[in-house]
Amino acid sequence: LLVSVQFPGNCVSGLVIWSKLCGADEFTYTSSIDHELFYINGNRVDKVSFCKSFEFYYRNGCFLDSALEEWGRLGRNYCGLEIYTVQLPQGGGRRSMRELGTDQSSIRMLGQRSHRIEKNHVPSSWVTPTNITMVASGMLLLFCSFLCGWSSSRSKETSKSVSAMDPNSINSVLVPTTPIVVPPSPRVGPPVPLDRIGSVHLSMSQIVKATQNFSPSKIIGEGGFGTVYKGELQDGQVVAIKRAKKEYIGSQTNFSNEVELLTKIEHRNLVRLLGCIDRGNERIIITEYFPNGTLREHLDGKHGKILDFNQRLEISIDVAHALAYLHLYAEKQIVHRDVKSSNILLTENYRAKVADFGFARPMEADQTSVLTQARGTAGYLDPEYLRTYQLNAKSDVFSFGILLLEILTGRRPVESNRPTDERITVRWAFAKYNQRNMVELVDSSIQEEVPVEIADKILNLAFQCAAPSRLWITICEQKLVLKKGTGLSANPGVQFS
Numbered sequence: 001l002l003v004s005v006q007f008p009g010n011c012v013s014g015l016v017i018w019s020k021l022c023g024a025d026e027f028t029y030t031s032s033i034d035h036e037l038f039y040i041n042g043n044r045v046d047k048v049s050f051c052k053s054f055e056f057y058y059r060n061g062c063f064l065d066s067a068l069e070e071w072g073r074l075g076r077n078y079c080g081l082e083i084y085t086v087q088l089p090q091g092g093g094r095r096s097m098r099e100l101g102t103d104q105s106s107i108r109m110l111g112q113r114s115h116r117i118e119k120n121h122v123p124s125s126w127v128t129p130t131n132i133t134m135v136a137s138g139m140l141l142l143f144c145s146f147l148c149g150w151s152s153s154r155s156k157e158t159s160k161s162v163s164a165m166d167p168n169s170i171n172s173v174l175v176p177t178t179p180i181v182v183p184p185s186p187r188v189g190p191p192v193p194l195d196r197i198g199s200v201h202l203s204m205s206q207i208v209k210a211t212q213n214f215s216p217s218k219i220i221g222e223g224g225f226g227t228v229y230k231g232e233l234q235d236g237q238v239v240a241i242k243r244a245k246k247e248y249i250g251s252q253t254n255f256s257n258e259v260e261l262l263t264k265i266e267h268r269n270l271v272r273l274l275g276c277i278d279r280g281n282e283r284i285i286i287t288e289y290f291p292n293g294t295l296r297e298h299l300d301g302k303h304g305k306i307l308d309f310n311q312r313l314e315i316s317i318d319v320a321h322a323l324a325y326l327h328l329y330a331e332k333q334i335v336h337r338d339v340k341s342s343n344i345l346l347t348e349n350y351r352a353k354v355a356d357f358g359f360a361r362p363m364e365a366d367q368t369s370v371l372t373q374a375r376g377t378a379g380y381l382d383p384e385y386l387r388t389y390q391l392n393a394k395s396d397v398f399s400f401g402i403l404l405l406e407i408l409t410g411r412r413p414v415e416s417n418r419p420t421d422e423r424i425t426v427r428w429a430f431a432k433y434n435q436r437n438m439v440e441l442v443d444s445s446i447q448e449e450v451p452v453e454i455a456d457k458i459l460n461l462a463f464q465c466a467a468p469s470r471l472w473i474t475i476c477e478q479k480l481v482l483k484k485g486t487g488l489s490a491n492p493g494v495q496f497s
């Protein structure tokens with residue numbers, strides 16, 4: 001939901017947004033003859049940060065048409081975005097502040113220039129402890145590790161996004177599908193030599209040989225920051241070789257630092273780093289190879305066979321175990337920052353391996369959160385992290401909640417081709433859940449019957465994890481930890497307590 005506010009004097013305007021996905025933020029702009037000032041939640045920010053945040057919210061459909069229209073009418077389109085708004089028929093979709101106030105939200109005036117929605121962000125049904133005894137024999141979160149060097153390429157200030165326009169929709173938005181990066185933060189740790197890291201020590205010429213000189217026929221995937229090749233080593237071992245694009249190789253890379261960190265991490269649900277090369281213009285990571293591809297590909301039906309419900313539960317548990325390891329048991333706590341279905345690789349037996357640690361961030365002992373640039377992928381990003389840049393493990397918990405919804409529904413976190421009110425999966429699912437419409441919630445491609453009580457528990461957990469406030473995410477996180485070794489069972493109906 002979004003409320004647009006015009007302030008007196010024609011020189012100040014603001015946007016206040018609230019949504020389950022996006023959280024609450026106030027965007028304020030002031031101008032006088034010789035300067036412009038930008039604020040987010042009352043804090044002065046530079047124009048670049050302001051526009052990046054604004055753009056993110058806009059692209060995720062967090063703004064309501066009426067507010068954008070107001071913003072545009074005031075001539076506040078400073079961020080170079082083309083704002084699309086379409087009048088809804090019969091007045092639907094235009095909601096005034098007053099309407100919002102009577103519609104579950106109460107609005108508190110914080111002063112002439114500042115309005116904030118004080119709605120209880122989490123519907124009460126999300127937080128009833130008895131609702132969820134659930135989950136997770138390891139639905140603990142947070143994963144681990146490695147993919148060393150991606151960090152390096154990603155530590156550069158790159159903001160890559162793929163735009164998907166849906167001109168037929170009520171409110172066309174641009175949806176970034178690859179990781180977004182907001183302002184930079186200092187990196188930690190000195191670089192270390194990489195030569196002997198991992199169990200596979202290859203020279204560049206051996207890599208060239210294993211990939212047939214990076215032959216296009218050996219490409220198994222393309223990410224935002226590099227190309228992944230299938231490589232066959234001299235001893236017959238098949239590996240995945242990820243080669244960073246040249247444009248992401250910079251001098252300030254912390255590639256080696258991260259490699260060193262990630263090699264200390266080992267868990268059966270984490271993709272194993274086998275080796276790295278950081279020489280000249282090359283940043284290469286060698287990992288285990290998984291012929292079964294990514295979870296997202298399976299949810300999209302790209303591998304033919306559809307994942308059954310049991311397999312989906314196993315995968316959820318595996319990811320939870322991986323995250324629990326990263327957050328609780330690794331030498332240093334590690335926040336992955338990019339938990340998503342396309343970063344979950346599947347083994348031949350459909351067990352999950354969390355991959356892609358390019359954004360992963362180690363936390364120092366006793367450090368509960370760290371101020372850092374917002375990184376991750378749209379749709380999976382913890383709104384509080386986005387708002388405050390304070391990163392902690394709860395951001396991964398949030399992403400895990402979104403992932404659970406993906407696994408159960410088969411939908412992507414943001415479905416840009418659907419009608420506006422169905423586009424954000426967590427909102428859509430929560431609405432259906434409140435209507436007790438379980439049939440529509442469960443992926444229709446699942447052939448077997450899904451026990452309603454199990455689907456209910458998964459959803460309940462997902463909503464607690466993907467709550468807009470960390471207060472509620474904490475509840476989810478604690479439950480997952482307390483429930484370690486119990487709860488979610490891959491054998492539906494037997495042990496899902």
Ligand SMILES: Nc1ncnc2c1ncn2[C@@H]1O[C@H](COP(=O)(O)OP(=O)(O)OP(=O)(O)O)[C@@H](O)[C@H]1O
Pocket residue numbers: 178179220221222223224225226227228240242271287288289290291293294342343345355356
């Ligand atoms: N170890 C692996 N085994 C098999 N396939 C892999 C492996 N690693 C990556 N891939 C394939 O390569 C694709 C690209 O992976 P990569 O990690 O570079 O990008 P991504 O995570 O999809 O995108 P981004 O890096 O932009 O988030 C994956 O989607 C997957 O299909």
